[in-house]
Amino acid sequence: xxxxxxxxxxxxxxxxxxxxxxxxxxxxxxxxxxxxxxxxxxxxxxxxxxxxxxxxxxxxxxxxxxxxxxxxxxxxx
Amino acid sequence: xxxxxxxxxxxxxxxxxxxxxxxxxxxxxxxxxxxxxxxxxxxxxxxxxxxxxxxxxxxxxxxxxxxxxxxxxxxxxxxxxxxxxxxxxxxxxxxxxxxxxxxxxxxxxxxxxxxxxxxxxxxxxxxxxxxxxxxxxxxxxxxxxxxxxxxxxxxxxxxxxxxxx
Numbered sequence: 083x084x085x086x087x088x089x090x091x092x093x094x095x096x097x098x099x100x101x102x103x104x105x106x107x108x109x110x111x112x113x114x115x116x117x118x119x120x121x122x123x124x125x126x127x128x129x130x131x132x133x134x135x136x137x138x139x140x141x142x143x144x145x146x147x148x149x150x151x152x153x154x155x156x157x158x159x
Numbered sequence: 160x161x162x163x164x165x166x167x168x169x170x171x172x173x174x175x176x177x178x179x180x181x182x183x184x185x186x187x188x189x190x191x192x193x194x195x196x197x198x199x200x201x202x203x204x205x206x207x208x209x210x211x212x213x214x215x216x217x218x219x220x221x222x223x224x225x226x227x228x229x230x231x232x233x234x235x236x237x238x239x240x241x242x243x244x245x246x247x248x249x250x251x252x253x254x255x256x257x258x259x260x261x262x263x264x265x266x267x268x269x270x271x272x273x274x275x276x277x278x279x280x281x282x283x284x285x286x287x288x289x290x291x292x293x294x295x296x297x298x299x300x301x302x303x304x305x306x307x308x309x310x311x312x313x314x315x316x317x318x319x320x321x322x323x324x
Binding site for chain 1: 160162263264265266282284285286287288298299300301314317318319320
């Protein structure tokens with residue numbers, strides 16, 4: 083099953099937890115807010131996350147204090 | 160902008176002892192570290208008998224004492240604001256915040272007992288880490304022991320990549 087992800091920047095508090103957990107998927111913009119950078123996704127949620135990163139993806143979603151990390155089986159846009 | 164990490168827990172959960180160890184480790188790693196503490200019950204007292212205390216007790220609106228190795232500042236404020244004080248510390252690398260469990264900065268939860276673990280339910284946003292001696296199911300967030308200041312410091316370093324609060 084494919085997985086896609088993006089960060090809701092409206093609720094992100096820039097805690098840095100997702101980037102610490104899954105640095106290949108999440109990085110930060112100039113304001114410190116998280117965004118999906120995997121394979122140039124640009125936080126659109128349209129890039130398929132490879133299976134070998136599923137554990138990191140799950141940990142990042144579980145560890146997000148504001149539930150800002152969205153994950154779905156289909157692209158978000 | 161300094162990255163802020165809060166250490167939230169009930170009284171006698173070990174926050175101060177832990178922050179001392181973590182700040183020492185972060186300093187060893189080359190970071191400039193500030194600490195901001197919540198004195199929710201107003202327990203803080205100026206040093207008894209000191210000249211600066213006499214000025215505070217006489218009602219000065221502010222007292223600044225300049226010593227060879229630092230500056231001590233007292234300011235009278237009716238409603239001290241965390242964000243305002245954090246802005247004054249923005250030039251440091253890291254700010255470790257003791258208490259202020261109702262504010263929105265990233266936090267780790269600190270507890271020693273099952274009863275104290277109720278702090279997990281009180282934190283909103285949820286904690287991004289847990290520090291306890293108990294064998295605890297984390298629900299997906301990292302769990303550290305209080306005698307692991309190196310691992311905790313590493314976690315703070317990783318998270319601080321965001322450089323914001």
